[in-house]
Amino acid sequence: MQSGIKGNLTINGYGSSNGGHFEKVKLNGRGTLNGNIECVRFECNGSGTVHGHLKMQNAKISGSGKVKGAVEGNDFAIEGNGSVSDSVSLTNKMKISGSGKIGGSLKADEIKINGKVTIANDCEAETFKADGQFTIGGLLSADQIDIRLHGESSVTEMGGQSIKVKGKKGRFYHLFKAFFPVKLTVKLIEGDDLELESTKADVVRGNNVTIGPDCEIDLVEYQGTLHQDDNAKVREIKKI
Template sequence: MERKATYPDLKINGVGQASGGTYREVRIDGVSRLKGDIECEKLRLNGMATAQGTIRARELECDGKLNAVRLLEAGNAVLNGMIKVKGEFRGEKVELNGYIVVQGDLSAESFHGRGCVEVGGLLNAGEVNLTAEGRCTAREIGGESIRIRRGTGGSRWRTMWSWAIPKLTAITEADTIEGDRIDLEHTTASVVRGSVVHVGKGCKIGRVEYTGELNVHPDARVENPVKV
């Protein structure tokens, strides 16, 4: 009978650092620096951490600030606070409540975000549900179902995350948005491609290519709608 490998836990309390390795659970309470590649079942961060190597975790819970210099890969990720990734971010189910910056691509099975999102490359997920509380940008947004809204900026939300969210107009900007079902509000894009497309209030779209149905709000602008 094959024995399942067991790995140690890594716990950092206060100010500390750790080299890379394979762990069962990594728990950080305080301020830490992770010098090498980390692979673990679960990573829990309550505070601030800088990861100089690749991070791979089946579960990621972040309450605070995480800087990842290279690749960040997580199965289920709950991100509360500020996340900065210089490389790529790959996930399965990603839930954001705060501010995320990814210089490369961000890919996931589902992405539900509330706050600010900056993606230098492609934001790609089977389901994209984004509520912008500040300026959100991506070169491209792709997915089967894409829904983009402007947040209400409620006092409770602002009180919790005002330290992380820039005080900018809540609008989403992308060069290209492509999916099956697309529902947009307060979004600016050069090209939108989809089957069923709803262009809601506050949108400014250069060209919409659709195969099924297009609905445009009276307060939106579409320069070139094309049925293909």
């Protein structure tokens, strides 16, 4: 990132620039970057667009920024409505507050979601925390998974050492649950310690397993302990 650095790039309002290597890139308004961007710091305040890949150390989208390519770097934060058309690969943290859309896979050491997120393919992290809604088209894999549901979420498969899913419900939930369901839908959940609520799964497989209220599970396989809430539906149980 040293050779060919052009200093800082700032676009205020309407404007466009070619890609390249920069120290700091800042888009205020509706700025457009045509080409791949490599920089230390990237900021998008408004509805800026990068037509290419973004490689950086730290990036933040505040507003409705778009990256029409892949993102690679250390830390990436979306506050508002941000989208990446390809994959995101980070060495540290991904934080999404608001609405985010990723057209490929997402990989980071720590992923924290507050809002609504769509990830087209796999999602991989050491720790994954979500407070809201999400759709993951592939495998969610993390050592620690902590989910607080707001509405409906879905993932194809989920695996980790510790997995907790809690259904966040308001005091009038039972009156309106037909219109505002709180549910995680998944084909397979596999891990060591599992605590599940409001989860609909084909197979749940673990060591110590707790099936909490509002769960609908076709098959539970466990090795150590199993606890099932009275308000949970489990079709078949196997100790392996």
